[in-house]
Amino acid sequence: MRCTNCGAMIPDDMLYCPECGMEVQIVPDYNPLEDVLAQEVKGSIEDATRQIRTDDIRRYRREGSREYSNSTRVLSQGELDEIRAKRNAAMRQSRQAGRNTAGNQRQTGRNTTGNIRQTGRGTTGNMRQTRPDTSSIRRQTTGNLRQRSEAEEKRRQQIARKKRLAKKRRQRALIIILLLIILGGVLGFAYYQNSYEGQIRKGNQALQSSDYSLAETYYNKAISKNNKKAEAYTGLSKVYIQQDDLEAAETVFLTAIGSQPSNVEIYKAAISFYVDTKQLIKVSELLDDCEYDEVLDGVRDYVSTEPEFSLEEGTYEEVQQVTLSTDNGTIYYTDDGSEPDTSSKKYTEPILLNKEGTNVIKAITVNKKKIPSLTASKTYVIELPIEDAPSVTPSTGQYESAGQITITVPEGYTAYYTMDNTDPTDPAVSAEEYTGPIDMPEGQTMFSAVLKNNNSGKYTQVTKRNYVLEISE
The missing domain is CATH 1.25.40.10 (Tetratricopeptide repeat domain)
Incomplete structure (x- = not known):
């Protein structure tokens, strides 16, 4: 609703204008005097055949308008019932006054016009007497509004109190949750520290x-x-x-x-x-x-696996060759009995065993991670057949004419000899290497010859010859 003084909007729950502060006058939206006036006018027409004067109706309306100019709101049902009860009482009084007026007219026989005027004046007076006491209604309405305002205020206070309680409960819940989080963090930290x-x-x-x-x-x-x-x-x-x-x-x-x-x-x-x-x-x-x-x-x-050897360990009477293989790296080997590493010989082709005697081959595999395998080792013995004692010509005997001594030397051997009956295999003796036929010396000669294997260094048996050369004249 709007304030009748300044025109500002006034909320329904306020009794004063928020702009100018003027008190809100709350009365019914309708004027109960209009109902009374209409009933009285109707009764006057039916009983007296004369209408109430227009200036009287206008006067009542002006007074009602001034009285209820601030009406802006419909009253409650209880208040309306109370107003209607008063209105009905006033209407009953008005009807009784009308009946009294009609009786007086029949008894006295006065002229109709005078009676109507007198009845009109009486009716007007009755209407003035039966007009509701607006100040009383206003006081009752104000009291009811105050009660409603107090009730609403209490309700607002209760709502505010509930909100405060709810807020406190939320705060307590948040505090409890925060404490639980802190406690959980402390316990978790303690657990982690000891984990x-x-x-x-x-x-x-x-x-x-x-x-x-x-x-x-x-x-x-x-x-x-x-x-x-x-x-x-x-x-x-x-x-x-x-x-x-x-x-x-x-x-x-x-x-x-x-x-x-x-x-x-x-x-x-x-x-x-x-x-x-x-x-x-x-x-x-x-x-x-x-x-x-x-x-x-x-x-x-x-994982680095050891190399595999194609030849089993053993003793062999002829030259051999051995093949090494692996599936996860590079092979390095030695043939002198030393431990192999990445600085040793890199295996690229079969190894030839042509050295008479013991041959030790050791090999490792180095994989992509540079991890060397354990050492794989094989021992091979090469024992080539030994030639018989060398063939020496001429044979032992006494000779009258000069000749030459010859030693047959097979491939792979070297021949050595002495002419003083010493052992050519003795390291202390300076044996001569045979390179070709030797002139037989004059007199008696003890000739000794031997063959030496060029690979193994082994000597054959010694062949001896006894020569006596006496040249005749």
Whole structure:
């Protein structure tokens, strides 16, 4: 509704204008005097045949208009019922007054016009007497509105109080949730600190600060919490590595593998340790002892198999050749009995065994990860047949004319001789190498000849001849 003073909109629950502060006058939207006036006019026409004067009706309307100029709102049902009851009482009084007026006219016989005027004046007076007391209605209406306002105020207070209580409950719930989160975080942090990961983290921090004793303690705690994970073993090995104790670091892994021979992760950690410390050959030594296929499959990139030999070990009476083969790397070998490495001879073609005696061939395979295999070794003995004692001509005897001594030398041999009956195979004797026929000396000569194998250095049996040369004149 709008304020009749300034025209501003007034909310339904307010009794004063928010702009000018004028009090809101609440009365019925209709004028009950109009009903009374209409009834009285009707009665006057029926009983007196004369209408009420127009100026009287206008006067009543002006008064009603002034009285109810601030009407802006429909009253409640109770208030309307009360107003209707008063209106009905006034109407009954008006009808009774009309009946009294008609009786007086019949008894006195006055002229109709005078009676009508008198009745009109009486009716007008009755209407004035029966006009509702608007001030009383306004007071009752104001009282009812005050009661309603107080009730609404109480309801608003109750709603506000409920809102405050709800807000407090929400605040308490948020505080409880926050406390639970904090408590959960504290418990989670405490759990993490005492967990495997927490011990590893603290061990790493101690290792970085070179507190080896504390780091060792944390890593051992981590192992006690979970001995299947490899991270703690790696950390513990680093404690010893930084103290230049590689043997103790290696023992960490070997002990763990001994108790868990099928744990692939620990094998991987041990291999990383050997690679980092440049002990590559120990990778093959470690895997050579492994009997679990799942482990070998898990670290197959580091497996380096030994080369295979085409010739079995043994003794041979003729020159031999041996072939080496592998399927996962490059082969390096030695033929002098030394240990092979990447600086040894690289295998590219079969190895010829043409040296009489013992031949030792050792070979390794180096895979793509630069991991050398264990050494494969084979021993071969070459024993070539020994020639018989050399053939020497002429045979033993006494000769009267000069001649030449000849030694038959087979291929692969060298002939040596002496002419003083000494042994040509004796290192202390200076034997002569045979290069061609030798003139037989005059007198008696004890000739000794021997053959030496050029490959094996072995000597044949010695052939001896006794010559006596006496030239006749």
